[in-house]
Amino acid sequence: MAKPILYSFSHSSCTWRVRLALNYKDIAYETRVVNLSRGETRDPEFLKVNPAGHIPALVVNGKVLAQSMAILEYIEEAYPEKPLLPKDLIQRAKVREICELIVSGIQPLQHRQVAGKYSDDKQKQLEWQDFYIHRGLTALERILTDCSGKYAVGDDFTLADCCLIPQVFNAEHRFKMDMSGFPRINEINKNLSELPAFKTAHPDAQID
Amino acid sequence: MAKPILYSFSHSSCTWRVRLALNYKDIAYETRVVNLSRGETRDPEFLKVNPAGHIPALVVNGKVLAQSMAILEYIEEAYPEKPLLPKDLIQRAKVREICELIVSGIQPLQHRQVAGKYSDDKQKQLEWQDFYIHRGLTALERILTDCSGKYAVGDDFTLADCCLIPQVFNAEHRFKMDMSGFPRINEINKNLSELPAFKTAHPDAQID
Numbered sequence: 453m454a455k456p457i458l459y460s461f462s463h464s465s466c467t468w469r470v471r472l473a474l475n476y477k478d479i480a481y482e483t484r485v486v487n488l489s490r491g492e493t494r495d496p497e498f499l500k501v502n503p504a505g506h507i508p509a510l511v512v513n514g515k516v517l518a519q520s521m522a523i524l525e526y527i528e529e530a531y532p533e534k535p536l537l538p539k540d541l542i543q544r545a546k547v548r549e550i551c552e553l554i555v556s557g558i559q560p561l562q563h564r565q566v567a568g569k570y571s572d573d574k575q576k577q578l579e580w581q582d583f584y585i586h587r588g589l590t591a592l593e594r595i596l597t598d599c600s601g602k603y604a605v606g607d608d609f610t611l612a613d614c615c616l617i618p619q620v621f622n623a624e625h626r627f628k629m630d631m632s633g634f635p636r637i638n639e640i641n642k643n644l645s646e647l648p649a650f651k652t653a654h655p656d657a658q659i660d
Numbered sequence: 661m662a663k664p665i666l667y668s669f670s671h672s673s674c675t676w677r678v679r680l681a682l683n684y685k686d687i688a689y690e691t692r693v694v695n696l697s698r699g700e701t702r703d704p705e706f707l708k709v710n711p712a713g714h715i716p717a718l719v720v721n722g723k724v725l726a727q728s729m730a731i732l733e734y735i736e737e738a739y740p741e742k743p744l745l746p747k748d749l750i751q752r753a754k755v756r757e758i759c760e761l762i763v764s765g766i767q768p769l770q771h772r773q774v775a776g777k778y779s780d781d782k783q784k785q786l787e788w789q790d791f792y793i794h795r796g797l798t799a800l801e802r803i804l805t806d807c808s809g810k811y812a813v814g815d816d817f818t819l820a821d822c823c824l825i826p827q828v829f830n831a832e833h834r835f836k837m838d839m840s841g842f843p844r845i846n847e848i849n850k851n852l853s854e855l856p857a858f859k860t861a862h863p864d865a866q867i868d
Contacts, residue, residue, distance in 0.1 A: 503802060504802070504803070515750050517750070517753045517757070518757050519756065519757040519761060521729075521756060521760050522755075522756035522760055526749060526750075526752070526756075530749050541734060542734075544733070544734070544737065545731065545733070548727065548729060548734075549725070549726050549730040552729050553727060555760070555764050556727075556729075556767070556768050560764050560768050560769055561769070566769065569778075569791075570777075570778055580777075591712050594712070
């Protein structure tokens with residue numbers, strides 16, 4: 453199999469999920485930077501790769517995979533070593549429940565374009581983003597209280613952690629939210645921060 | 661295995677996805693109605709089942725599964741007969757790409773609570789919903805032009821169709837959108853409408 457190519461931007465949280473999975477599994481890949489801040493997802497060259505104009509895009513043997521969860525599930529199926537889903541079917545559903553809560557229930561609603569459509573006022577945008585992140589993390593904290601161990605679901609690193617890490621970063625560092633109401637999330641994020649993949653997938657460790 | 665229990669409401673599009681999968685696979689299940697219009701997801705009895713207060717919830721041997729894609733993937737893994745995902749890994753990623761486009765990229769943004777937070781004005785709410793559905797269906801139409809056959813991905817019914825059907829219904833019947841710009845989506849939806857599962861999972865065929 454040829455080396456996959458990840459079209460990535462350091463601070464794209466959806467791409468960050470994919471970097472975490474690739475790095476955790478020690479999969480060699482090539483990074484091509486698509487600078488979101490400079491609107492490079494609209495560049496004709498990138499649109500030839502992914503006509504939807506979104507990152508992440510993972511190119512595997514000339515085929516373009518899009519949408520972060522679809523890519524994560526592909527990575528898990530194509531590279532089964534160091535699994536990112538438990539064996540037990542109910543536990544697998546729990547991992548995916550957490551992923552979906554973040555991927556569908558938080559991230560699209562806190563997106564800066566959506567907040568920008570809500571209001572031109574920066575303060576109102578922040579309130580909108582804060583509302584949806586806070587609502588989502590409150591639901592997440594409740595779920596994690598039941599199912600987490602060292603990481604989001606038990607003591608093994610899973611796809612749920614790949615989704616959790618960028619969302620917690622957004623809440624804490626981008627939106628400077630008060631995280632004191634989420635002790636379980638904070639504890640898990642602290643445990644995750646000790647993993648090599650946490651460090652190598654971090655925006656600060658990217659080439660852009 | 662005991663008969664699964666689906667907490668459902670006829671017009672909940674997320675629950676509808678799950679009904680389509682269960683019905684397509686001929687899985688016997690019990691329906692318990694949670695009337696969204698009457699706010700029954702906040703009833704203490706239901707909150708004992710799913711503290712997040714969301715439908716769908718699928719109870720399997722006393723375990724509660726939540727979030728529609730997590731439930732759909734569970735159904736596919738627990739009941740492999742009449743598969744809802746292709747065998748080929750790239751094609752599986754394509755099915756999941758379409759699911760995620762709808763589940764994360766359209767449905768949460770067109771949700772009536774989100775539109776209601778955007779504006780108190782009914783007309784402005786509709787414009788918001790129209791914007792996000794139109795944007796999503798435009799992206800979907802482009803993807804389907806490459807990968808669809810009789811159904812969304814090739815000629816087999818998949819999870820992508822389980823997500824497509826309720827979203828097309830919302831666009832066409834709830835929001836009365838002009839669908840003339842989406843010939844491939846319309847054609848696929850027409851083909852899907854001939855399946856028995858399309859009819860039995862439809863809101864009009866539910867007990868509520």
